[in-house]
Amino acid sequence: MTTSARSVRIERVAAGRYVAHNAGGATLPIGGDDFSPVELLLAAIGGCTAIDTDVATSRRTEPTGFTVTVSGDKVSDRESGNRMENLSVTFHVRFPEGEQGDAARAMLPRTVALSHDKLCTVSRTVERGTPVRTVIE
Template identity: 85%
Template sequence: MTTSQRSVRIQRTAQGRYVAHNEQGATLEFGDGDDQFSPVELLLAAIGGCTAIDTDVATSRRTEPDEFTVTVTGDKVSERESGNRMENLEVRFAVRFPEGEQGDAARSMLPRTVALSHDKLCTVSRTVELGTPVRTVIE
């Protein structure tokens, strides 16, 4: 087993508006406004993005896709007793490769790479499915 710590820092920029910073210097704005990604949407993007990256890296070695779209959906459930959560999460791939030998090779490996990402490689969806506890600390 190997471990490597990852982190992001979140700063409030205004009421309901935040910026996440990673260690590489990238930033991502989010919040609760109509023109912002919500935290739930960021979760969906992380789930889909993780598997999309794994799949794209493997298949694009064969050929560049003509289309590569990943749509992630789920139902936000709010219950008094158990609190808010997401259910019925689904990651849907719409991937098209050009005709020919390289496209055929990429197409044939697509189901296997998506499954491998879901079952083993994607840290985000694996963490969600395993139900890793989250600890909060107030400094």
């Protein structure tokens, strides 16, 4: 087992508006008319498995269409707290006709399953129920 630390820094820029910064210098606005934290969670789940799948299948051929839709139900529960349920990741992927497209289509289910079962850190962390520790400095 190996570990590799990751982090982002989130900075308040106005009431209800924030910017996430990563170590590479990229920024992502959060709140207001931008992505909500729940939407970012959905995007992280879908983005993680989309990248795994795209890297593997596009070695055979470039897709002619590649869309991943992630959905779920936000539950507001006074007793057990807010959470997402019924999370679903749906792939809409098309490859060109021909031998290379056939090869990419054939490996798509296996690649999606491998991402879900082993590779995607985001969905695996959610499914595992990893505790989140909060600290006030």
